[in-house]
Amino acid sequence: MNALAETVEKIDINSENVFFDAPGTRGTEQQLTLYYDETNNFGKLKLLESGLNISKSDNFVLGGVVLKPGGAAGDINELKRKLRVQASAKEIKFDMVAHGAFEKILGSTKLNYALNWLLDHDLGIHYTNLNIINWFIIDIVDSILAQDAFSSYFFMHRELKNELYHIATKNLPGFLSLIHKYNFPSVERGEISNFLKDLYAFIIANWPEMTFPPTDALKEVILRARVVPELCFLEGTDQNILIKGIDTFFLYRLCAFKNASHIFDEEKTVRENIEKYRILFGDKEIPYQFVNSQQHFEIQLSDVVSGFLGKYFSFIEKTPTNSLINFKKGLNQAQCNNLAALRKLIEKSDTISNVLLHRVTTMDSDNKSDYFIFDTRLSPHLKSTNR
Template identity: 35%
Template sequence: MIDVDEYRNMILSANHLPNADGRYTFYYDETNNVRKLHLTADGMNIRRPESFVLGGIVHRGSPSTIDLAPLRASLHLQPNVKEIKLKHLGQGDFLQLLTSAKVETFLKWVTEQGFLVHYQVTDLLYWSIVDIVDSILAEAREPQLYMAHMLLKDGLYSVLRDDVDGTAEFLGRYDYPDVGRERRPAFVAELLELVESREDMLEHFAFYMLKGLLQMARKLTSLPYLEDETPNVLIEGFGEFFRNRLCLFKYSRHILDDEKVIEAYLEARPFTEKGAPLRHFRFANSQTEPGIQISDPLAGLLGKLFSHINRTPLDDLEVELEALSAQQRRSLALLARLVDASTDECPGFAQHIIADEDRRRASLLLEGDILRYGV
């Protein structure tokens, strides 16, 4: 059983999230759910995992009727199209999608209906490797280093994402995350050597902080999160991301797309509130649940956005932003305003498990001048 308040209070104690006690209705879909991410003899089972996004629309109050007929008509969908998908709005990567007038039509409709957007984005590789930093910090017990934990994680990730295949091969040789005590010295030594060989990828301060952390790790006798783990399994499943949202917004109603694996995960871990059962969510078929249908293109579009951000340096994004067509700018401005209005309502509507560098890249596209673009 999961005590909702116990889990929720841990989140609230570390974050200022006004309106988290509000009563909303959340609709969910997801994109880039790889089920499991693990190391193989050839690298990873998913060679280039995209950003996982769990999200969709949210509105104030109890569930209400959503009429999709006007939207379907404006998108010129054929009667045999049973549900709205991202592919019906456009094709290609994020920038290509922004060229589609149907993306603009869709985002305008979502905005005019008064819907907000919620999402949790997770960079799967980042999520897989941050335990290295957390293990060292937990064992070293140096309070001043905790203040720099995001800088350290960002630096390590910047080094390791430069060569995903090489990173997978390196981790696989140590059965990561089950490195164990015997192989720990060799693992740390090789990682330190790798960081030193890519010094030019990091700012001076970030490099020396990360180098110092790994030098400190050589003297430790244990790395707690890298021992007695399942070998070669980076991500076992995505159930905890659903748990996070359901616990944080316990006063709301949650309508989730049919997903047997997640349903089994939640059934095995029933929620309780003050000792009493709490069932504030249900699963539904997307063909009969309009809110989930709207959530599909939104989650998909956000997945494309964060995947593009992940592989495009900040300088290149600035060049791309300058070169956007009028159509692309209108669609991007609509998305940016939707995210902005949503996080104004509650910052917890948008949660990021990504590197700080990628947050800066996201800010470039979703804040600033683009918000002022006329639509």
């Protein structure tokens, strides 16, 4: 731990306030070792008059590899030989394995070596996949449904958020301009009615050609909500700061796996964000450490995992359904092999714990991803709307 961190008073976090074992949760009590890296780290997401403070909104992925007790990642030099990486190279990075458009990445022979290396050495993977646009939109719906008068809509809360995201991203510049007008997310109480009136007008102006019961329900909810006294999940927020940082997603993983060892890449910004916390489970402090990736093969493998998944999940978000169907039908053998390896890794990891794989995105995105990897049925509305 650096000297600065030792002199700063830490913020205590009770792990049970961040994560609790809901019914159906399994595997979180194990003494695993989780290694971490991340991709598309946006730092802080701000709302400007011109839009967002970032040029592209690819999915943020925090991910890496998981070792079970007694497990080992193998000999890095052997993998270097397979990947044709010079033995003198300080470390293996994702762009040494694959680069370019996702279609090219998925067909990479080197990626196949890397994915099968994980399978052959009985390693699992973990990830948090975050759609950053969806993340700051959902509080609008959640704040309305928190009102007693709207409790009857809660059973379809994910569907309502899905529809709001779809309409908002249909005209994202217009949506960002609307919320900037009200210093979102810090909408003043006296402006809530006007904010929701403008949101309703935006929804009508960008009404999709094809609608479904959740779309109509969203319109009804926003129309009725114009009289709500507060938007509770927007209270106490900072003006025009859509996402303060990535702390939440690191903390979620730390608090979920209380008996695990958590090992992070020693990246300055991440270290400064996380090291200010002391994570407590009862009287026990949950340990974590930062290491030099050049000295830890597992962190390098985590770079490959998070880099690949970042490309994959962003591809899923941006690819219309009918294009996704055609792409899947036309996969070559190399692409099929890598997709099969990814499927096996996900299945293996879910067997270890169903909390290792965490998606924070829309229902449509989840549906498209499950179709692409697991051949599950696509919702009919995705085909008819080509979302």
